[in-house]
Amino acid sequence: MRFSVYRYNPDADAKPYMQDYDIALQPTDVMLLDALVRLKETDDSLSFRRSCREGVWGSDAININGRNGLACITRVAELKEPVVLKPLPGQPVIRDLIVDMSQFFNQYHAAKPYLINNDPIPERERLQAPEDRDKLNGLYECILCGCCSTQCPSFWWNPDKFMGPAALLWAYRFITDSRDQATGERLDDLEDPYKLFRCHTIMNCTEVCPKGLNPTKAIGHIRELLVKRVT
Amino acid sequence: MTPPIRRFDAIVVGAGGAGLRAALQLSEAGLKTAVVSKVFPTRSHTVAAQGGIGAALGNMGEDHWLWHMYDTVKGSDYLGDQDAIEFLCRTAPEVVIELEHYGLPFDRNDNGTVYQRPFGGHSANFGEKPVQRSCCAADRTGHAMLHTLYQRNVWAKTQFFTEWMALDLIRDPSGQVLGVIALEMETGEVSILHSRATIFATGGAGRIYASSTNAFINTGDGLGMAARAGIPLEDMEFWQFHPTGVAGAGVLITEGVRGEGGFLLNKNGERFMERYAPNMKDLASRDVVARAMATEIKEGRGCGEHGDYVLLKLDHLGEERIEKRLPGIREIAKKFANVDPVRDPIPVVPTAHYQMGGIPTNYHGEVVAPKGSNPEAPVPGFYAAGECACASVHGANRLGTNSLTDLVVFGREAANSVIEFLQENPGHKDLPGDAADRTLARLARLDGQKNGERVADVAAELRRTMQAHCGVFRFPDLLAAGVQKIKRVAERVARTEIKDKSKVFNTARVEALELDNLIEVATASMVSAAARQESRGAHDRSDFPKRDDVNWLKHTLYFKEQYRLEYKPVHLKPLSVEPFEPKARTY
Numbered sequence: 001m002r003f004s005v006y007r008y009n010p011d012a013d014a015k016p017y018m019q020d021y022d023i024a025l026q027p028t029d030v031m032l033l034d035a036l037v038r039l040k041e042t043d044d045s046l047s048f049r050r051s052c053r054e055g056v057w058g059s060d061a062i063n064i065n066g067r068n069g070l071a072c073i074t075r076v077a078e079l080k081e082p083v084v085l086k087p088l089p090g091q092p093v094i095r096d097l098i099v100d101m102s103q104f105f106n107q108y109h110a111a112k113p114y115l116i117n118n119d120p121i122p123e124r125e126r127l128q129a130p131e132d133r134d135k136l137n138g139l140y141e142c143i144l145c146g147c148c149s150t151q152c153p154s155f156w157w158n159p160d161k162f163m164g165p166a167a168l169l170w171a172y173r174f175i176t177d178s179r180d181q182a183t184g185e186r187l188d189d190l191e192d193p194y195k196l197f198r199c200h201t202i203m204n205c206t207e208v209c210p211k212g213l214n215p216t217k218a219i220g221h222i223r224e225l226l227v228k229r230v231t
Numbered sequence: 232m233t234p235p236i237r238r239f240d241a242i243v244v245g246a247g248g249a250g251l252r253a254a255l256q257l258s259e260a261g262l263k264t265a266v267v268s269k270v271f272p273t274r275s276h277t278v279a280a281q282g283g284i285g286a287a288l289g290n291m292g293e294d295h296w297l298w299h300m301y302d303t304v305k306g307s308d309y310l311g312d313q314d315a316i317e318f319l320c321r322t323a324p325e326v327v328i329e330l331e332h333y334g335l336p337f338d339r340n341d342n343g344t345v346y347q348r349p350f351g352g353h354s355a356n357f358g359e360k361p362v363q364r365s366c367c368a369a370d371r372t373g374h375a376m377l378h379t380l381y382q383r384n385v386w387a388k389t390q391f392f393t394e395w396m397a398l399d400l401i402r403d404p405s406g407q408v409l410g411v412i413a414l415e416m417e418t419g420e421v422s423i424l425h426s427r428a429t430i431f432a433t434g435g436a437g438r439i440y441a442s443s444t445n446a447f448i449n450t451g452d453g454l455g456m457a458a459r460a461g462i463p464l465e466d467m468e469f470w471q472f473h474p475t476g477v478a479g480a481g482v483l484i485t486e487g488v489r490g491e492g493g494f495l496l497n498k499n500g501e502r503f504m505e506r507y508a509p510n511m512k513d514l515a516s517r518d519v520v521a522r523a524m525a526t527e528i529k530e531g532r533g534c535g536e537h538g539d540y541v542l543l544k545l546d547h548l549g550e551e552r553i554e555k556r557l558p559g560i561r562e563i564a565k566k567f568a569n570v571d572p573v574r575d576p577i578p579v580v581p582t583a584h585y586q587m588g589g590i591p592t593n594y595h596g597e598v599v600a601p602k603g604s605n606p607e608a609p610v611p612g613f614y615a616a617g618e619c620a621c622a623s624v625h626g627a628n629r630l631g632t633n634s635l636t637d638l639v640v641f642g643r644e645a646a647n648s649v650i651e652f653l654q655e656n657p658g659h660k661d662l663p664g665d666a667a668d669r670t671l672a673r674l675a676r677l678d679g680q681k682n683g684e685r686v687a688d689v690a691a692e693l694r695r696t697m698q699a700h701c702g703v704f705r706f707p708d709l710l711a712a713g714v715q716k717i718k719r720v721a722e723r724v725a726r727t728e729i730k731d732k733s734k735v736f737n738t739a740r741v742e743a744l745e746l747d748n749l750i751e752v753a754t755a756s757m758v759s760a761a762a763r764q765e766s767r768g769a770h771d772r773s774d775f776p777k778r779d780d781v782n783w784l785k786h787t788l789y790f791k792e793q794y795r796l797e798y799k800p801v802h803l804k805p806l807s808v809e810p811f812e813p814k815a816r817t818y
Contacts (some may be wrong), residue, residue, distance in 0.1 A: 011733035028479070030567075041687045047730035049270075052446040054482045054563060056374060057274040073566055095736040096416055101271070109565035114382040115334030125288075125331040127343030136336045140368070140375060144273055179334065 001025055002082040003039065005046065005201065009095055013043030017075035017091070025076065033060055033071040046094040055210060057181035058145030062097050063089055068147035070210045088146055089155035092098040103159040104146045107167040112189070115174060116182035119193075132178035139218060141211050142166060148205035148215055165205035168196060172218035175225065187226055196222060234421045234667050237661060239265045241649050242426040244397045244453060247275035248373070248635060250432030252326075252642030253649075258387040260650050265424060267392045267413055269741075270450055272381045273623075276434050276446050276618075277638065280373025281559060282350060282487030283365030284330075284639075285632030286323035290344040291363035296320040298355060299364065301811055306352045306516050307626025308768035309813040310466070310786070312802035315594035315622040319633070319640050323450050326639040327366050335379040336368050338556075349490040352516040352630040352818070362516050365632040370485050370559040376635060385465055392424075396741060397452065399670040400429070400460040400613075402483055403663050406672035408598075410465040410611035410662075411456070412670040416741060417735030421656050421674070423667055425636070427659055428649040431457070431590060431598075432642060435618035436752040440583035441694040444476050444483040453619040455748025457590045458755065459669075462600055462610065463788040463797070465621040466588035467752070468760035469769050472703050474520040477581025478540035480567040483584070484560055484577060489513040491556050493545035495524065496576065497532040503541075508818035515818035518628040518769045521581035525703045528580070534741070535578065542576035549573075574798060581703050586752075587629055588759075589621035589767065593790065596620070596645025601788070606799040610618070614649055616641040623786065626801075627768020660778060667685030676725075677743055683728025686743045693720050693753050701760050707774045710761040717750075717757045718794075724750045755789040762796055763787065 008016035008048060021039055029035050033053055040046050048071070051059040055073035062071055063086040076083070077167060104225035117126070132147070149155045149164030171190065174180045190196045196219065205215040243250045257264040268275065272277040274438065287294040299320040304311055331337055331345060338346035347363040355362035368375035377523040384391075397411040401423070422812035436451025437443040446478050454464055474495075489495075494513045507523040508515035515523075524541050533539050550573045553561055557572075564572045591599050593607060595761045596616050602608035617638045624637055700713025724746055729739040765779035766772050785798040803810050 008632075009733055009735065011735050030480070040739075041685070044729055046684070046735070047736050047738050051270060051274050051448050052276075052279055054279065055566070056371075056559075057270075057278055057446065059270060059274045071534075098736050105271075109385055114386040115332075117332075121332055123328075125328055125337070128339050129343055130341060133336065133339045140378070141371060142270075142335045143278075143374070166506075170709050175720045177334065 001035070001076070003035070004082045004084045005097070006086040007096055008093055019020065020082065027074060029070050032064065032074040032083070035076045036071055047098055049098055050162045056143060058143035061145040061147045062086055063087065068151045068208045070145060070147070073210060083205045088150040090150050090159065101146055104149055104164065104166065107149070107163045108144065108170060111167040111171040112162060112186065113184070115177065115180050117179055118181060126179050129176055135176045136173060138213055139169060139176070142169055142213060143211060145210065147208045147210055151204040151208045152201060154200060155205070157200065158198055159192055162198035163195050165199070165219065168199070168222065169213065169215040169218045172222050175222065187229060190222060193222065234423050236404060236423045236425050236662070239424065239426045240653060241428045241430065242261065242267060242424050243430045244411060245270035245275070245432035245434055245617070245619070246391065246446060247432060247434055247617060248277035248376055248380060248638030249642035250430070250647055252376070252434060252639045253430050253616060253646040254389045255380065255387055256385055256643050257649065258384065258389045258648035262650070262653065265390055265392055267395045267397050267411070269394065269396045269423065271393050272391065273378055275377060276449055277377040277635070278374045279446065279458045279483065280376070280635055281370040281483060281485035283348060283367035283372045283632045284327055284376065284635035285350065285353065285364050286327040286366055286636060287320065287364055287629065288324050288327065288345060288347060288366065290340060294355065294362055294364055296323065297733045297808060298357060298362065299323065299353070301357045302353050303624065303630055304811045305358070305816060306628055306630040308628055309780070309784065310623065310767060310801060312594070312623050313805040313810055314802045315624045317805040318594045318809060319624045319636060322640045323636045324540045326636070326643060328510060330376060330639065333379050333383045335375050338367055338369060343642060348487055349514060351489065351514045351520065352511070353632070354511070361511060361815055365487065365490060367487065369555070370487055370557045373635065396744065397456065398744060400456045401431060401662065401666045402460055403660060407611040407660060412667050416736055419737055421667070421671070423662065425659060425662055427653055427656065428614065430596070430645050430649060431615040431619050432617045435617045436749060437583050437588040437755065439694065439697045439749055439753045441698040442476070442481050443583040444473055444481055444723050445583070446602050450745035450749050451752035452745065452748045453615065454590060454755070455751040458751040458791040462598065462791070463591060463790050464588060465591040466623060466759070466787050467586070467755040467789055468763050468787060469587035469627050470583060470701070470756065471517055471585040471769050472521040472581040473582055473584035473770060474517055474524055475543055475579040476584070477563065477567045478578040478580045481582050482563055484543060484563065484579060486517070488543060488545050488557060488560055491545070491552065493543055496542045496544055497526060498538065499532060503527055503532070511818040516628055517631060519818055521703055522771060524581055532651045538676050540578040540580045543579045544576040545572050546574055546576070567724065579677065584660045585629055585634060586618060587621070587625040587627065589619050590615040592620045592622050594622055594644070595648045596641050597648055601797060601799070611753050612652070614645040616645040664795030673747070675728065677740065678732055680726065680728040683726045684723055686727045686739065686746055688728065689720065689723045689727055690746050692723070693717070696720060697756070701757055701794050703771065705760060705770065705772045707772070710757070712755045714761050717754050721750050721754055730814045751791060754794070758794050759787045759796065784813065
């Protein structure tokens with residue numbers, strides 16, 4: 001099978017280039033990650049992040065034939081050849097398929113992704129109705145792989161000012177948690193021309209999310225809350 | 232040449248559940264803390280835990296921590312230390328409630344309390360009937376827990392050294408631990424992290440097996456570092472094979488599937504666990520279920536063309552229940568087994584999953600090693616928690632859900648012990664002049680190696696050897712041959728070569744350094760297994776098919792130096808209740 005892989009090693013290369021590999025895959029090489037591990041056996045300088053190989057950690061997010069996805073849950077047999085592998089778009093490349101995710105994580109941290117509740121700490125669990133718990137479904141499952149934000153043109157243009165779909169999804173996860181008391185403060189934080197409102201509902205995020213989540217919908221809910229607050 | 236030195240009050244190595252819980256405690260106490268992790272914290276293996284965290288909250292009916300304790304002692308096949316197990320089970324409800332307060336999105340009952348599901352080996356009233364004790368967030372409990380703990384650390388402003396790999400422990404001539412040598416992966420630079428106390432929360436080493444539920448990063452780094460620093464490894468012969476790994480892929484399918492009502496079938500469509508465990512059936516302990524499955528396969532009742540797996544049936548639960556309680560499993564089954572469990576059963580095989588042994592600690596999370604006549608003298612400045620540690624709460628077999636409980640109970644406790652130690656021991660002790668020498672020599676050897684072997688080839692041989700010689704069933708000839716083979720693999724590990732010598736994010740170098748740790752764990756496991764002449768929990772020997780409490784109710788201690796083994800007594804006395812005396816174990 002033929003692969004065309006983005007290569008860049010700042011120690012050795014003046015600029016990035018695409019390298020072709022032809023390798024015979026084994027029957028056990030089902031996912032793209034299996035193929036990448038096979039490639040690395042022949043060329044140990046090929047660098048990529050990987051870990052769980054089951055789609056729950058989000059280490060191995062890369063751009064596969066133009067579309068962001070997780071190598072470990074992408075079936076290699078379903079890919080068009082040559083399989084073009086590039087780092088997540090719009091992020092500084094550290095080496096080969098490894099990008100610097102700092103901007104992505106900074107935006108995530110800026111979303112205050114933690115429960116805020118200033119009541120005295122009760123002895124037992126805080127009660128939550130099953131219907132209220134259900135509101136967190138489709139939000140808490142985010143694995144922070146970065147596929148969505150790095151496929152979003154608004155994030156490419158303003159990665160320091162626009163929070164990006166993942167961070168906004170997390171912001172909404174806490175806004176909608178019946179146990180959280182900081183909705184006002186969280187909405188105040190988002191009341192800004194860039195942080196949220198640079199979302200132009202292009203919906204790339206929802207299209208590529210490997211967990212099937214819908215950040216656009218979460219962003220829509222936040223917009224509604226902001227509008228409701230004004231009226 | 233001495234690498235640059237950074238100073239901290241405390242270092243936590245590893246950012247999974249135990250490391251993050253420890254870090255939170257230290258940050259909240261105002262200590263200057265560094266968390267060192269090979270991966271971004273939410274990519275730690277805790278995230279893969281599915282079924283739940285065990286705690287006797289009693290939300291679904293009557294439950295009691297003493298029942299939980301009984302189940303854990305029995306599950307451990309009486310090898311667990313009963314003081315540590317009492318501490319685990321008594322503290323569990325409190326730490327689970329704490330996680331809820333941090334925001335963990337637990338599933339809920341109609342009255343708003345945390346939903347709990349049944350799980351293997353957990354019973355009411357000392358083995359009478361299954362109990363609902365596993366607190367869960369669908370089948371993504373580990374994910375929910377790890378993210379919640381990371382988020383709480385963001386709130387607490389914990390300092391992370393992300394994508395830094397700890398390479399070796401620093402000890403002074405008195406044996407006190409003074410920090411670690413670590414490699415910053417992005418730059419390839421080596422630093423000394425000098426600390427007053429060091430907590431290892433480095434996780435397991437399931438990657439010593441060819442077929443494993445474990446992530447690539449689970450290479451036993453903490454155990455390798457400890458072994459190289461002269462610290463023994465405890466009970467390394469006990470490896471849990473999870474009954475339900477996806478056949479071929481190894482990906483985990485939670486025991487929660489059976490907790491929710493799923494069951495196992497052989498090729499005759501027989502629910503065979505009824506024969507092996509008439510009372511608990513598919514919810515017997517993992518070692519019991521894994522052996523039953525392996526027996527069915529061995530005796531020709533396996534399914535498929537090669538008869539090499541059994542089936543996990545859950546379609547009778549209905550699509551709605553599966554979507555609500557087991558959505559992640561459905562996703563995994565579709566992706567890795569090509570079946571939709573709403574309609575078809577999932578092909579499963581016992582798969583290497585969890586290491587019961589590890590760095591020996593007491594129930595305060597202090598690392599202990601023999602000194603003079605004391606088999607358990609604390610190593611000053613050194614602490615461990617989670618899968619890398621052996622407290623020992625899991626003994627010869629861990630119960631499902633107790634791993635997550637272990638992480639938060641002992642992560643927090645180890646940090647509390649550190650806080651106390653630092654109050655009594657102000658200031659940094661001097662680093663020995665040669666603190667980094669052995670590590671730098673190891674790196675120089677790797678970079679200078681000519682005509683060496685590929686890391687991938689040696690690692691594959693290590694995994695094949697463990698799989699073939701130290702699996703679910705163990706045979707004396709295979710174990711003896713395995714010891715010789717693994718020693719030969721160790722010689723090859725010392726001669727590995729990487730082609731890529733560059734500094735920036737050199738993952739070839741990282742994999743070679745990980746192999747240095749894998750080989751310590753594999754050797755410890757094989758040598759310890761060959762020596763234990765009985766069958767207990769996950770250690771099942773054809774030549775000694777019975778548990779032998781007269782000769783073997785004791786913990787193994789393996790020392791790297793000359794593959795030496797020592798033994799120490801099991802703590803049979805709990806902290807406050809009557810001991811559970813060893814008796815025959817049936818489910």
